[in-house]
Amino acid sequence: MAAVATLASVSLAGCAGFGPTNTTGTDKEGKVTVRFSYLWTGDEAKAVEKIIKDFNASQSKISVKGTSSADQQAQVLSMQGKNPQFDISNTGNSQIVDWANSGVLLGLDDYIKADKYDTSDFLPAAIKNNSFDSKLYALPVAANIYQLLYNKDELKEAGITNPPETFDDFAKVIDTVSKLNGDKVERLGTNSSVDLQLLVQAYGGSWYTEDGKASPTNPRNIEALNWWVEHVVKKFGAKNLQDFQSGFGEYGTAQYPFYTGQIATLIDGNWQSAFIRRLAPKLNWGAAALPYPADKPELRGTTRLDLSNLFIPKNSAHPKEAWKFMKYFLGKKPMLEFTHTLANLPGRTSLLSDTTYSDLPNFDVFLAAAKSKLAVPSYSTKFSTQYGQDLSAAFTQIQAGQATPEQAMQAVAEKAKAYKQ
Amino acid sequence: MSDAQISAGAAHNTQAQRNISVITRRGRRGKAGKPKRGSKNERRYGLGFAMPFLIGLVLFTIGPMIASLYYSFTDFNIMTAPKWVGMHNYQSVFADPRFYKSLENTAYLTFIGVPLGLAFALGVALILNLKEAPARGLARALSYIPAIIPSAVVAYLWRWMFNGKYGLINVVLTKLGIPAPNWLLDPAWTRPAVILISLWTVGGTTVIYLAALRDVPRELMEAAALDGCGVLRRFRYVTLPAIAPVTVFQLIAGLLGGLQNFTIPYLLGSGGFNMSTGGPDETWLTYAVYLYQNAFSYFKMGYASALAWILFIIALILTAVILRLSKGVDEDAAH
Numbered sequence: 001m002a003a004v005a006t007l008a009s010v011s012l013a014g015c016a017g018f019g020p021t022n023t024t025g026t027d028k029e030g031k032v033t034v035r036f037s038y039l040w041t042g043d044e045a046k047a048v049e050k051i052i053k054d055f056n057a058s059q060s061k062i063s064v065k066g067t068s069s070a071d072q073q074a075q076v077l078s079m080q081g082k083n084p085q086f087d088i089s090n091t092g093n094s095q096i097v098d099w100a101n102s103g104v105l106l107g108l109d110d111y112i113k114a115d116k117y118d119t120s121d122f123l124p125a126a127i128k129n130n131s132f133d134s135k136l137y138a139l140p141v142a143a144n145i146y147q148l149l150y151n152k153d154e155l156k157e158a159g160i161t162n163p164p165e166t167f168d169d170f171a172k173v174i175d176t177v178s179k180l181n182g183d184k185v186e187r188l189g190t191n192s193s194v195d196l197q198l199l200v201q202a203y204g205g206s207w208y209t210e211d212g213k214a215s216p217t218n219p220r221n222i223e224a225l226n227w228w229v230e231h232v233v234k235k236f237g238a239k240n241l242q243d244f245q246s247g248f249g250e251y252g253t254a255q256y257p258f259y260t261g262q263i264a265t266l267i268d269g270n271w272q273s274a275f276i277r278r279l280a281p282k283l284n285w286g287a288a289a290l291p292y293p294a295d296k297p298e299l300r301g302t303t304r305l306d307l308s309n310l311f312i313p314k315n316s317a318h319p320k321e322a323w324k325f326m327k328y329f330l331g332k333k334p335m336l337e338f339t340h341t342l343a344n345l346p347g348r349t350s351l352l353s354d355t356t357y358s359d360l361p362n363f364d365v366f367l368a369a370a371k372s373k374l375a376v377p378s379y380s381t382k383f384s385t386q387y388g389q390d391l392s393a394a395f396t397q398i399q400a401g402q403a404t405p406e407q408a409m410q411a412v413a414e415k416a417k418a419y420k421q
Numbered sequence: 422m423s424d425a426q427i428s429a430g431a432a433h434n435t436q437a438q439r440n441i442s443v444i445t446r447r448g449r450r451g452k453a454g455k456p457k458r459g460s461k462n463e464r465r466y467g468l469g470f471a472m473p474f475l476i477g478l479v480l481f482t483i484g485p486m487i488a489s490l491y492y493s494f495t496d497f498n499i500m501t502a503p504k505w506v507g508m509h510n511y512q513s514v515f516a517d518p519r520f521y522k523s524l525e526n527t528a529y530l531t532f533i534g535v536p537l538g539l540a541f542a543l544g545v546a547l548i549l550n551l552k553e554a555p556a557r558g559l560a561r562a563l564s565y566i567p568a569i570i571p572s573a574v575v576a577y578l579w580r581w582m583f584n585g586k587y588g589l590i591n592v593v594l595t596k597l598g599i600p601a602p603n604w605l606l607d608p609a610w611t612r613p614a615v616i617l618i619s620l621w622t623v624g625g626t627t628v629i630y631l632a633a634l635r636d637v638p639r640e641l642m643e644a645a646a647l648d649g650c651g652v653l654r655r656f657r658y659v660t661l662p663a664i665a666p667v668t669v670f671q672l673i674a675g676l677l678g679g680l681q682n683f684t685i686p687y688l689l690g691s692g693g694f695n696m697s698t699g700g701p702d703e704t705w706l707t708y709a710v711y712l713y714q715n716a717f718s719y720f721k722m723g724y725a726s727a728l729a730w731i732l733f734i735i736a737l738i739l740t741a742v743i744l745r746l747s748k749g750v751d752e753d754a755a756h
Binding site for chain 1: 496498499500501513516517518519584585586587603605606607608698699701702703714717718719720721
């Protein structure tokens with residue numbers, strides 16, 4: 001009964017809208033109040049507040065009030081109520097198309113046209129991702145990209161001076177850098193809980209068909225997963241890998257296995273430049289492109305681009321003022337300052353060559369990777385979240401040796417039949 | 422003689438009638454032997470005082486339940502108006518392998534965890550009830566403390582306790598020469614881990630059992646002891662029947678709570694941004710976690726509402742079965 005009542009209460013609350021809110025939206029100085037609710041927290045939220053403070057000081061007609069709220073449910077509920085909780089917010093790349101299709105996002109084209117705003121400098125992949133039905137609904141303030149991080153000392157110890165380029169090289173690194181004590185794994189040449197979705201993409205696989213349907217049983221996906229099973233799962237044993245992984249420190253702490261040397265390579269994002277500088281300053285590490293299959297060298301540079309987009313909800317009380325703040329935040333100087341603090345990539349291509357980022361270790365590799373045409377956001381559909389979770393469950397079974405890639409992907413394909421298209 | 426016995430009305434007891442008239446507000450005396458029904462004014466007052474609760478019940482429980490029933494027949498993602506799809510959601514639920522997986526996980530945690538929890542709580546209560554138990558007051562307080570620690574804190578604490586290499590549990594097991602399982606990564610041990618956490622937080626049930634044990638008639642225990650019954654037989658034939666009504670209540674409450682098991686499995690399998698992964702081999706995907714995923718990760722409100730109503734029906738059936746099987750427990754206990 002509690003589940004039934006709670007579910008409906010939340011739904012109804014969303015439908016009716018919830019407040020109270022300042023519907024006049026002006027403060028006592030007569031400035032229009034724009035509410036900016038953002039998902040960033042902690043130190044990242046502090047960087048956002050600095051941008052807000054600078055914007056407020058730069059003009060006298062708008063006062064932006066920021067709220068850090070990492071609650072995507074509240075975000076969605078607010079956007080379809082009559083009393084919005086915010087006038088501008090941020091989100092990733094996977095929600096834009098779905099939200100635009102549902103009619104909760106404000107199209108930006110009219111404002112862009114009226115102000116003659118130049119969008120040609122923004123990452124082309126972002127413009128494509130944020131457009132629906134030929135209309136633009138969001139713009140990227142930051143981006144993240146994934147590369148192969150490697151422990152230079154451990155690779156050198158195994159006689160490897162250069163990071164792996166192809167999957168064959170990668171297999172060699174895993175083989176020679178890993179250390180075993182009998183059956184027990186003491187060091188692994190790769191992260192045992194690697195992002196298999198991305199690894200498969202780098203191998204040339206694809207999780208979606210051209211028309212946006214789920215394609216887990218794509219033969220190249222199966223081949224990529226079998227590569228992983230052969231070179232990692234079967235090689236070291238699922239149980240041994242599980243025991244090895246059980247002692248891992250938490251992500252984002254000094255005990256994380258890449259920082260402590262337990263794993264020699266890691267597929268992760270550009271924010272590691274800031275993380276490693278803070279948590280493992282003595283780590284001698286490098287970054288390189290993800291491996292590519294030797295039979296398809298044209299796939300070199302394949303990686304995933306995650307976007308941080310700013311958008312205005314359709315029920316925003318002050319869309320014009322929100323747009324003004326958005327333009328400010330997307331300006332070169334604020335964007336540079338913000339992304340440098342977060343060790344994120346900028347949303348503008350012209351900033352990818354900016355020397356301000358040179359103090360971030362190995363960040364140049366990530367900046368260069370963002371220029372590749374093969375650095376693209378993951379496909380955004382109505383069922384992306386559910387598909388991602390089904391794949392994640394399937395990967396767990398593959399990693400545990402409980403299912404072959406063929407069996408696991410077939411199971412996902414069966415579930416995919418029920419996805420909302 | 423207790424107040425309850427007095428107010429029940431002793432038909433031929435004039436003293437009892439006089440006491441009833443003292444208790445009632447206006448001192449009215451009813452016909453001999455029968456308590457008089459409240460007047461219209463009294464009913465109005467009673468309704469008035471109950472109104473806040475009734476308004477809350479309608480607004481926040483019954484009303485949303487009716488709305489949820491409607492949503493369960495629609496395709497509703499919060500952002501667009503609900504679209505009527507009839508029985509489609511219910512048909513999809515019964516064809517969904519994850520529905521059965523979440524039911525299996527919930528059944529495991531409920532039908533193993535709840536009886537174990539009751540037995541454990543009773544055991545602790547029996548020990549704490551002993552006159553010889555040292556520092557009884559302190560021991561009782563300590564046994565209750567885990568029950569008042571917020572669930573989120575409990576989950577994160579036990580995530581560290583269950584760490585495969587450095588967690589306290591495995592360090593102790595290894596020192597004792599017992600094989601230390603991978604509690605948080607091995608699907609064979611993830612659900613027992615949740616049950617172990619729930620055993621740590623049985624303080625509330627323990628306190629209730631302690632109160633129930635106090636009500637076990639001393640004279641029966643003494644008579645049984647005089648008749649030569651040992652500790653175990655006294656427990657089996659005197660204590661257990663005496664606390665049976667409490668056990669039935671705790672069992673129903675525990676089973677209903679078990680069906681809605683959410684916080685610990687959700688947090689242990691947490692993947693950030695309102696998402697839970699469901700854990701290794703989805704062994705932490707309880708029914709409530711799956712319902713939550715559908716509602717707040719996938720925004721499939723109609724589907725989630727259908728899941729909620731199916732859970733409601735399961736809970737109703739379970740309660741009816743338990744009440745039927747335990748019929749007469751109160752009467753037996755009284756005898």
